[in-house]
Amino acid sequence: MIKKTLLIEIGTEELPSRLLYKISSYFHENFVKKLNFYNISYKDIRCFSTPRRLALKVIDIDTTDKFIEIIKRGPSIVHAYDQNGSLTQTAIRWLKHFEININETNRLKNEKGEWLLYKTKKKQEKIELLIPKITESALKNIFIKKYMRWEKNNQKFFRPIRNIVILLNNQTITGNIFNIPSSNLLQNHLSSKENKITIKDARDYPKILFQKNKIIADYAIRKEEIIKNIKETAQKINGCIKNNDFLIEEVTSLVESPTVLLADFEKKFLNLPKQILIHTIEKQQKCFPVYDFKKKLLPNFILVSNINSKKPEKIIMGNQKVMHARLSDAEFFFKNDRKVKLENYLLSLKKVLFQNNLGSLYEKTLRLKTLIKWIAKYNSSNIQDSIRAALLSKCDLVTHIVCEFPELQGTIGMYYALEDQEKKDVAIALKEQYLPAFSGDKLPCTSIGCALSIADKMDTLSGMFYVGNIPSADKDPFALRRLAIGIIRIIIVKNITLNLKDLINKSLCLHHEKNFKNVILSDKIFKFFIKRLFHWYEETGYSIKIIKSVLSYKSTNLIDIHRKIQAISYFIKIENSELIMLSIKRISNILEKENNKITGCINTKLIKEAEEIILFNQIEKFKINTKNLFLEKKYQDILIKIKDFEQPISNFFKKVKVYDTNSKIRLNRLLLLDEIKKIFFTITDFSYLY
Template structure:
């Protein structure tokens, strides 16, 4: 076995920072899969990535020539021979195509049948020829939708590929990837006068990049260095930074020769709302705000430059000028907005279109006002405060700040409402109305915030269904699935006793009164929610059979559904639950065999055997013990009591003859079983759990 070090570097134009980490992992994983496919062994594979390169270094790759066994399956034996045992034309054509005779074939047998099989050994292509093919395949199979096309040949990748290096030890492997010939010249830093860096041996990577231009190709090392230097710079002024892994990842993906520098901005900007300051520093400038020991912002920020300059003060001054301009804009917009109260923007919403067929933002606000008034009755919100929150909810959308910084919608509304002396819960609700914004995001904390969030999401969802903008299997441009999950999470986690069907109907009526009678549209939306419920529970680790068993009853009470799913999941983990389910299955099978409908009431006088008396008494006891438990929806307690049926049912089947010669006794015993089934199926459809 001959073991060597292999290096592959793909030089590109600047890759999208938010996708770099994913692209790198996909490239690595796809390459590994291809090596396994070709049965090429290795000791380890390291991946590297910077904004302008993707690289793999394979340690101890096996480069020895290999033989591979090729197999070709022919026609089945039934079709290969006729009734006299002679080869059919189908078999003859297959043998001719393989250039063999029947004596060179084997047989393939499995559960499905038997076929003719041809095996032959062939020499696998040399690794020097395979590596370029494997590399191009690994790149082309990165499944992220945002591609670019370039040049006449219309190549497709995330950014144009400009340089390829493939080295096996000190030997350059020649090959074309995306029609670009490979070589041994690495792509240099974007600021370097020398375009390329010559590499003589694969083992020199990535050390040579750092030696030549301080390029840190290892993503993890680069990230660690940036984070360490940021903390050190913050400590110089007795400050600290807050953990923001998303920003750290983004900055790591933006630079390849990181230099961390400390800069300042004017103290007057600290008078701006903190969220505006943080948004400008982090989101717009990709820098890090610094806090004092009391977690208050300092008039400083940390930037990460991609240049190792001999005069870093010039870079600092340049960034301070840009930061000053950005913060000055924010200050100007903020002061301009504060000339009038937040509520005075309400009438201006009439000029802003929400959606072509759903009217303006003012009309949406009026719908929210009516819907939140209805929702507030169920989640103990102050109705007048809830209505006030709904009226102010969209007013910040036409402020100068939100027009400039759209991500601050809701947050600006909260700041302005507090300055206008609005109630604190009303102001907070303006910020919370958009929560949750993504899967796993936090939920609104206040009751008004919950009511406003449900109302806002439900109005958008029902409106889009009303105008026909319904999500397809692969497209959901208005993120209605996310809105539905948000409504589900708030109702369940916050334990709000809202009836889902009523919520849908109420919202639909606000778009058009005729929708109140539109059962088909209401059912469509309800089914959409049920699908989201199934997905959400499955994603949270619940058994699909349990979810389906509960959802099959089409309950419109989300709290009831949640309690049942939780209780049944717990029940299935308890001792003897399997025996109980088997008993239910047996009872169901017996009842299904009866062609005639089992009707009537149990006749106590016909209950003779001791075991059926015990079972009947258990039924009556269960009904008495669980009457209040059903009203209180305490399904876990009910299921614990259901376990008491295990022995009486078992003894009943052992000792009592169900199909008695007396038809009345037979029917009476079937009625007992039917009563037991009713008890079990009053909670969920146990047939899904068999």
């Protein structure tokens, strides 16, 4: 076995920072799959990525020639030979298709029959020929939507590919990937005068990049280096930074030769609202704000440059100028906004279109006012405060700050409301109305925030359905799926006893008074919610069978659905719960065989056998003991009591003949079983579970 080190580097134009890590991971995964497909063994694979390169270094890859076994199963012997023992046309066509001589075939025998079989060994392509094919396939099978096309050949990747390096130890593997010939010349840093770096041996990677231009190709090492240097830089001024994984990941994806520098801004900008200041530093400038040990902002920021300059002060100066301009703009907009109170912007919403055929933001605000008044009754929110929050909810959208920094919608509303001496819960709700903003995002904390978030999302969702902007299988331009999941999460996690169908109908009526169209739309929206609910539970880790069993009852109460799913998930994990499930299955099968409907009431005078008396008493006892449990919807406790049926049912089937010769006794016993089934199926449809 001949083992070597393989290097593949794909040089590109600047890859999108938010996708870099994902693209690199997919490239690695796809490459590994292809190596396994060709049965190529190796010791380890290291993955590298910077804004302008994707690379893989395969340690101890097996480069020896390999043989692959080819097996072709032909027609069965019955169909391969006729009565005279001659080959049939079916067999002849098979032999001709694979260019096989009948003398080269064997026979495959097993318990199912006998077939013609062709077996042979073929030499696999040399690894030098396979690697370029594997590489191109691994790149083309990265499934992320945001592609670019470039040049005459109309190639498609995330950014144009400009350079390919494939080395096997010190041997350059020749091949074309995306019509670009491979070489042993690595792509250099963007600021370097020399475009290429010559690499003579794959084992020198990535060390050679660092030696030549301080390029840290390993994403994880680069990230650790940036974090370490940022912390050390902050400590020099007795400061610290707050953990911001998203920003760290983004900056790591933006640079390949990181240099951490300390800069400052004028102290007067510390008078700006903290969130505006942080947003400008982090989101707009991709820099790190510095705090003292009392968590107060300092007039400093840390930047990560992609250039190892001999005059870093020039880079610092340039960044300080840009930061000053940004903060000056924010200060100007903030002062202009504060000339009037937040509520004074309400009438300005009349000039802003919310959506075609759904009116202005002012009209949306009036709908929110009505809807939140109804929702507040169910989540114990102060109704007047909730209405106040609804009226102020969209006012910040026409402020200068939000027009300049749209990401601060809600946050600015909260700041301005607090400055206007609005109640704290009302102000916080203005920020929380947009939560959750993405999958896994935090939920609103205040009851008014929850009510406003539900109202806002429901108004948008019902409105979009009303005007026909309904998501398709692959398109959801208005993120209605995300809105639906947000509503579901808030209602369930915050335990709000809202009826989903009532919420939908109430919202639809605000777009148009009750008419026949609303009934059809209401059903469509409800089904849309149930699909989202199913996927949400599935992603959360619940059993698909349990989810289907509960959702099959088409309950409109999300809290009730959630309690049932939790209770059944607990129940099926209880020891010997499968025995009671088998009993339910047996009862259901018996009742399904009866063509005639089983009607009537149980006649106690016809209950003679001891086992059926015990079973009947168990039914009566269960009804008495669970009456309050059903009212309180304590399904877990109910299911635990259902287990008490296990032994009585078992004894009943052992000792009692269901199909008695007396038709009245037979019907009475079927009614007894039917009563048990009704008890079980009150909670869920158990037929999905067994």
